Amino acid sequence: MRTPVVDIWGPISPEPRSAAPSAPEPHDEWPLTGGTAWVYYSPLNRRQLIRPVILSDGFSNGTSELDTLWHGLEENGDYRFISELHATGRDVIILGYNDRTAPIKDNADTAIDCIRRALSERVGRSKLVVGGFSMGGLITRYALAKMERDPSLPDHETAVHLSYDSPHQGAWLPVSLQAFVHFAADNFSEDPVVGDSLRLFSGLLNSPAAKQMARWYIAKADDTPAAAAERVAFLKELEELGSWPRNLRKIGVANGMDTGNGNGIQPDATAVRGNGLTLNDTWLKTQAQGDPVVARLQKKGGEPFLVDTSGLPEIDGAPGGVFTLPLPDGSDPGSFGLAGLLMLGLRNIVDKDRIPTSCFIPSISAVAAGDIDDQQALYKPITPDASELDAFLCASRNEPHTTMTEELGSWLVNEIASTD
Known part of the structure; x- marks a missing residue:
């Protein structure tokens, strides 16, 4: 048995897959402190960064791999998420990290670096969309909240934070x-x-x-x-930052059902x-x-x-x-x-x-709708008023974590487009 390359918590295919082929050459690549950002401009924007969407990688071993991330978003599911964002005039920035096992706030600093670079490269005044998959949703949540509270940091100028099956209330490993x-x-x-x-x-x-x-x-x-102890300290730090970024719209999706059906x-x-x-x-x-x-x-x-x-x-x-x-x-x-x-x-x-x-990732964790240590909450239908998000969608079936589906992907694209 050889050592696996574990890409557990980035976008994945609902079907078994072989190693991802090479992603298209990015239009630009930004070296960041602690990571890398790969930029794909919308064909509508003529190689200019006009309406940026930053999508963060999550937790796994080692360094983020562009090929795996691209194909999880674009090729391996049943929805071409990057292409659909491009069709609405959105430029896509894929954010990766040198160490995906590092403390969340360390990679949040890399996310802040990426946001600052996007703001400096942006043409015009369109606000950003920032978010991520699995732990990437937590990383960017922390980053945006920090930017609002730290006077030494600039305004994040972000309209939407998105999370895709992110463990807002924690994850479960038996x-x-x-x-x-x-x-x-x-x-x-x-x-x-x-x-x-x-x-x-x-x-x-x-x-x-x-x-x-x-x-x-x-x-x-x-x-x-x-x-x-590391989780307790992180949650305390997040609470001190206000728990969530305030000056934007918070949206998210879950790869699980909201009906309470296990x-x-x-x-x-x-x-x-x-x-x-x-x-x-x-x-x-x-x-x-x-x-x-x-x-x-x-x-x-x-x-x-x-x-x-x-x-x-x-x-x-x-x-x-x-x-x-x-x-x-x-x-x-x-x-x-x-x-x-x-x-x-x-x-x-x-x-x-x-x-x-x-x-x-229990559904109530992905849409921040209850404590996952509560037996009744885990199996209770999720109502909009229960969630800390401004809007969310749960899948119509319980499916593999971070699977890119038309159901969830198209909802996110429409939600992003509605902020224009």
């Missing part, structure tokens, strides 16, 4: 999966087949950005799930089980309420370790954007499927026909 990754990394990190992958995923889980995004985090298998995953169900040369009856379960045991972890010849939780909601099956993990071969094993791949790589037999994935 505690059982976190525990297994840490357990496996502690015991098998030097394995010749999956050692690199284990170190990669353990490092991602423990990165600053992941800690700030995850509603529940554990640093090791026997930790009690809770918000990481994705069909049942609580307290065995999602994956492995047994063989290196593991003994090791299994992960979906999250249930109460005080359930969510994982049994045992190295061959070692003592079994049980992972329990207390007071968490049945969030694996909640309505929302579903966890995705596109790999270089075009496959997408999902969250629990990742554990299955690692178990296989560690030379074990893995039960088939189990549960491959789980909810990642």
